Amino acid sequence: MRPSVSGNSGDLVHVAGLTLGPAGGGRPVLREVTLALAPGRVLGVVGRSGSGKSSLALSLLGRIRPGLERRSGTVRVAGLDPFDSRALRRLRGRVVSYMGQDPAASLNPALRIGTQVAEALRVRSPGTTDVTRQVRELLASVRLPTDRAFLRRRPHQVSGGQAQRVALAAALAGMPRLLVLDEPTSGLDVLLAQQMRELVAASLRRHTDGAMVLISHDPGLVADLADQVVLLDDGRIVASGPPTEVFTARGRPAADHARAATRGAAAGTGGRLEVRGLSARHGRTTVLHDVSLTVPSGTCTALVGPSGSGKTTLARCLAGLHPIAGGTVSWREAQTPHPPGRGRAVQLVAQDSVGALNPRETVRTALLRPLRGLRGMPAQDAAAEAERTLGLVGLAPGLLTRRPGELSGGERQRVNLARALAAAPRVLVCDEITSALDREIGDEVLDLLTVLRRTLGLTVLLVTHDPAAAARYADQVVALDGGRIVEAGVPGSVPGWPEPAPSPSRAGNPFRDATGWPADGPVE
Template sequence: MMGEPLDVRDLHVTAITPNGDEIDIVKQVSFSLTQGEVLALIGESGSGKTTIALSLLGYARRGCRISGGSIRLGESSILDLPPAALRDLRGHRVSYIAQSAAASFNPAKCLMEQVIEGALRHGVMSRRDAEAKAVELFRELALPDPEGIGSRYPHQVSGGQLQRLMAAMALITDPALVILDEPTTALDVTTQIEVLRAFKRVVRERGTTAIYVSHDLAVVAQMADRVLVLNGGEIQEQGDIDQILDRPSHPYTKSLLEAARPEERLTPPTLERQGELLRIDDWQVGYGQRDAQGIPAKVVLDDISLCLERGQALGVIGESGSGKSTLAMAVAGLTAHSRGEVVFNGQELSTTLRGRTPDQFRRIQMVFQSADNALNPAHNVERILTRPLRTYFKLDEEERRRRVRELMDLVKLPHSLLSRRPGELSGGQKQRVNLARALAAKPDLLLCDEVTSALDTVVGAAILELLVELRSKLGVSLLFISHDISTVRALCDDVMVLYKGQCVESGDCASVIASPQHPYTQKLIGSVPELRRGWLESRPSFASLEQDCVA
């Protein structure tokens, strides 16, 4: 049943507003796929990619409805199927691989039970055959211990392994169409390359017809035969992958390509460094109860030393679990270090918030990865920005009002948003408010923890441009945490590479990237997808580097 042709004609999806009005969110979208072809749906957040992908399951999210058009998969007209036939279609002939595998698995069931569930429910094969098919898929997807991994539970495998297990779950019934919805977005770059490699091999070898949803053109270049570019629910351009990458015709497509190359557009500002701002010596940071020597049960960072000057931007890179965010949290005083010394502005910093002065609070501000979690949903933007002004400065009401508007101008947000709550803002707008709130304190140091990783390519590029501009205007120092070497290269002067809680390489950003010395740094830099076909096949498998990295 693998690889049936797909034909979508004049697809229309509408959403119902709280006032009862209907608005178009997907407008007359048409495309077709031949058997075994991979089509990428690409565009920024809100462009309609996932809405279209879900429509191929005959499904519309709550508050939406498929209001027109047709979807044919082989001989089946999906939008005309009765509910019972749609249930038979989903997870059998059409499978869906979601962005977050962690949210898709039941923590109380072993992995094998969940992978074979669709095959058993649809009566495709017996339990014995389904388990044998699952082991075969585990092997094809390059999962460790293919015969034994099915007996584990979701929390006992890594994020990249869980994402590949979700692919096995989707492929177990030999579906006619597989939808991959941002399947590697939540993964760090080193894990992403191995997952992409496994996905591509299985899709190609099985002749699977597939839809690949993404905002990342570099990833799409490795997976897709053709690309459909969306904005505002409408098709801006579609064509084969080489034409889209090399000869884009629509201005929006060109803007997506430019946003995917931040290092070509942005150059860190040349600022005069005015002496040491932050110095860390022989740091150890961890969690859990400490033993008699004061060593925590779980050591996350060890032997960390760095010096950050005024006006300097230091990038800290590494994969998930390397200790990047813990470093930022410890500098902010949210996690206590168990050994070593940290000196800020010539004074030793307390290991805890309680031991720090209000001025030290003001001078070190943190911009968190998720603005959704960092901003109070019950407060409007004006109240959010006013709070640090009340806390740190003796300003009258008129001065506070004027300063709030200056902050909005600084992060390039219209004053009309001041009365809105976070839930009424886009992801990029929320991150700008998050940044403005930190800048309200007039800090010397901004701790930026993965501030663009939750954003799509276009919005993330705009935030990077803003940070470059703010560095030039304000001369603020940055400790920029990221797993993406391309964003660090675009923004930072210097870089520190963390691997399993230790610094394995540091120095001038351009020099380290041009000539990495440590095998792990080479792995990180070599894992960033390039905007060209064939890049994935040209990269070596990094599994052989693991021993060198540890050594």
């Protein structure tokens, strides 16, 4: 069934001719988008990073990213206009619940986990009794601890995957009539992502009168849950209908621009990263225990494990952003020494692209800081290098003047990567850098990393939940669980992780349609 163009009086969501674009003119972000969603239905919204998916989702809450404006069109949710402030007060919380793709941004850093979920429950279900019990039930439903110690933690004291599930628990509180989920599984390992699918499906079965807008890069998730799908490309709906119609395998030509993009790249050099007996704490709790590993120069090591196993804490320790309670972290020069005083040896590309970037700074400023401060470039050279570095990660020079709030989640993550590369590091620690990207662009970013480490001798530690990425791009895999290394070896030798793919090339992949979106089926 195709999304209705005209809609009817029984629709919970009705969008007609919605166009969003930069204030004062410029290329639209959404172009004449029209769709309708009835109660009891699930609408999947798919497309490449930057295609306008999140902008469409935010419009259902009456929100527009800074720098954008509504040029035309209408939005109605439960018959009310979310762009009207009085109507929005009636909609937000009680009728519409939203979970963004950046869970850290949706959680209040000053409030404890239990308080955040409890507040969501009180807003949507006034007069609720035994709130603590219901909070524990919500946390248990998303596979989180329910003990008092966990409820008293704040968002910065949990892993990215745990923060994602806390945000989902808060969104599910009180069973809103419309649930808008933006990339609900992006920060989760394979097992938890599957559990999340089952959880969301179960909540839909319990709440048959509710509706959901599901934005995802995961075609399996959308195919499993959605009744209808719209495919966005460059802000337009280019296909709509049931998942079996939209996810059509047509093949796609190979696309690999990474090697060309590295021409003229900064001549950084690699180094062997060595970790010996490392331990780390969050407060009084030890979260890493006697961790030892070596990442040889010019290679890629994948760090895998379930959410909450300590992967992000280890990544932050390596970059000097989290205190080490014991042990050592060191790097040894490659054969060609790096010029003294130029750049930091280890650069972190964080999982949380929102928290990693200053919301008040433009992309140009974010890139110029390491180019001038760490590499000592003159202003003119730094400006040219900032533009070239942005091109390395597949972004246009026009984005240099934008701020993080004006970028899509995928664009922010690539700016994050560009800023790290601007420092010409010896070692790059990448924490779930593809979690906010569709698979096509995620593969392109990982291809780029492969070219960089081969041409520049860059050493890479890739923290990932994606078995295919670990198998394809890593020279070795290290599995972390409970803050300890439990397995290590070449891809294919670590239990639960697949054999490496024969080649990084994606040519001939039958699970791509003409727009580049994966078809329903096992991608890679």
